[in-house]
Every structure is written in structure tokens, then in C-alpha cells.
């Protein structure tokens with residue numbers, strides 16, 4: 001069973017399709033990044049997946065059921081981007097209130113509330129009123145509310161927009177713990193570096209349609225670019241490197257060093273590159289697999305609007 005599966009999902013507002021045949025699939029226990037420019041239809045999609053907005057067409061299955069089904073909703077967590085907090089409540093009261101709405105019993109909440117407060121970094125602050133919380137503390141409280149009832153799927157809309165760098169790392173760790181316990185996370189964020197670090201797969205949307213979806217590796221055309229720096233590059237070493245991967249670029253302009261960019265098909269070919277360098281008597285200064293660059297992909301896709309199914313290689317050009 002997929003955590004989310006949509007087929008040709010549509011939403012029309014005043015004659016204009018803001019979600020226009022959107023098809024995507026999110027597996028259980030997967031962290032999925034949902035990316036797109038302002039107005040692409042991301043929030044509207046999330047609202048349809050939460051059963052808050054009725055689709056105009058197409059189909060959406062969430063945890064195998066309809067989003068409007070209360071039994072499905074009980075297994076969802078949601079952190080909206082703009083949360084309206086009951087400022088007069090303390091952090092604990094807020095979580096007890098949301099926990100009761102989610103169907104948790106008073107006895108369970110007595111242990112669960114301090115546990116989630118601790119998990120989101122608000123341990124010891126639960127007795128203070130939300131009106132006195134900083135923006136970052138409110139975002140942490142909202143996140144606590146989203147994970148309180150042990151959901152199977154959590155929607156996080158810009159979960160770190162108010163957080164400092166330490167808070168961002170902590171939220172990433174929370175997301176990783178959710179994934180480790182089999183919870184799927186649907187992450188909406190404009191912070192692409194963050195998405196790169198935490199997401200298993202991403203979808204790019206524009207004008208209500210998915211332009212492309214897949215793992216970082218798939219989005220890069222299935223290749224792993226590697227930057228290599230050696231002191232010297234003999235023709236024999238170049239040939240040996242060419243047997244391990246595809247040599248895309250060499251730069252010998254700086255005396256005493258040569259930079260080589262290769263494309264590998266598999267990560268486990270990396271040690272063979274080091275072996276080739278040593279085997280040909282050269283000295284190795286750097287061997288760096290290049291991380292997928294979502295920002296380049298995003299700009300290229302969103303500005304170019306390439307259709308789904310065509311791998312983009314320009315994002316990995318040396």
C-alpha cells in the first residue's frame with residue numbers, strides 16, 4: 001500500500017484549474033519533497049490529501065483510503081505553514097487539547113505530551129503560555145501537535161521557516177526518526193538544501209502538474225558525478241579511469257594538479273577510482289561524489305518546464 005497515491009487529481013477555482021491532472025505516489029516510510037514555485041498548487045494539493053478541500057476531478061488515496069474518511073484522518077499529522085495558535089493556552093494544554101481531538105485518552109496524554117515536548121526541544125517549557133513563545137518555539141509546538149498521535153503519514157508545510165540553524169538540524173533529525181519508525185513524511189519546503197539532505201524522493205510541480213518525480217539519483221539521469229583531483233594524469237591513468245566510469249571533463253591548467261570529472265553508474269565503483277590512481281603512481285588529493293543539486297534542477301525545470309519522463313542531464317554537467 002502506498003502512503004499517498006493520486007491519479008489525475010484536479011481542482012478548479014472559478015473556471016481555472018489550479019491543480020491540473022496531478023499524479024504522484026509516495027511510499028510508506030518515505031520522506032517525499034513536494035517542490036514548486038509560489039502558486040503551483042502545492043497547498044491546494046495538500047488540502048485535498050487531508051480531506052479539507054473537495055477535488056474537482058481525479059482520485060486521491062491516502063493510507064489506502066479516502067482522505068475524507070475519519071479513520072484515515074486519525075492516522076495523519078499536519079503542520080500547516082501558518083498555524084493559528086490558541087495563545088492563552090500553555091504548550092501542555094494545547095497538546096492535551098489536540099490529543100483529545102485526535103482521540104487519545106487522558107492517561108496516554110499524561111506520558112505522551114512530555115515525551116513530544118522533549119522531542120521537539122520544548123522540554124521544560126510546556127507550562128508557559130503560547131502567547132509568550134517565540135516564532136521558533138511556536139513552530140516546534142506545531143510540530144509536536146503533528147506527531148503527537150503517532151501518525152503514519154505527516155504533512156509538514158515549511159516546518160523550519162522560523163527556526164535557527166540548530167532548530168533546522170533538530171527538525172531534520174525528527175524527520176529521520178519518523179522515517180526510521182516507518183512514518184511517511186510529505187515535506188513542502190522552499191529550502192532546497194534541506195530537502196536534498198532529508199528527502200528520499202521529490203516531485204517538482206508547476207501550474208498544478210508534476211513536471212518530474214523520482215529519487216535524487218533518478219532526477220540526475222541515473223549517474224553519480226565524481227570530482228577527482230590528482231597530481232598528474234598519465235594517458236594510462238586516464239584510460240584506467242575511463243574503464244571505471246565515463247570521463248566527462250579534465251582540467252590541467254593549474255601546475256601540479258589535474259581535476260577530472262567522471263560519471264559513475266554505481267556508488268560502489270568509487271574505491272576502484274582510488275585504486276586506479278594509486279596503481280598508476282599518481283597522488284590523490286580529492287575524491288568527491290557530487291551531491292545532487294536541487295536548486296539547479298529546480299531552476300531548469302521550473303523555468304524550462306520540461307515534461308515528466310525526460311531525464312535532465314544538464315544539472316550534472318561539469
Ligand SMILES: Nc1ncnc2c1ncn2[C@@H]1O[C@H](COP(=O)(O)OP(=O)(O)OP(=O)(O)O)[C@@H](O)[C@H]1O
Pocket residue numbers: 013014018036037038039040041042043044045
Ligand atoms: N480558495 C481559493 N479560491 C480561489 N483560488 C484559490 C484558492 N486557493 C488557492 N487558489 C489559487 O490557486 C493557486 C494555487 O495556490 P496554492 O496555495 O495551492 O499554491 P502553492 O503552490 O501552495 O503556493 P505557495 O508556494 O505560494 O504557498 C493560486 O493561484 C491561488 O490563488
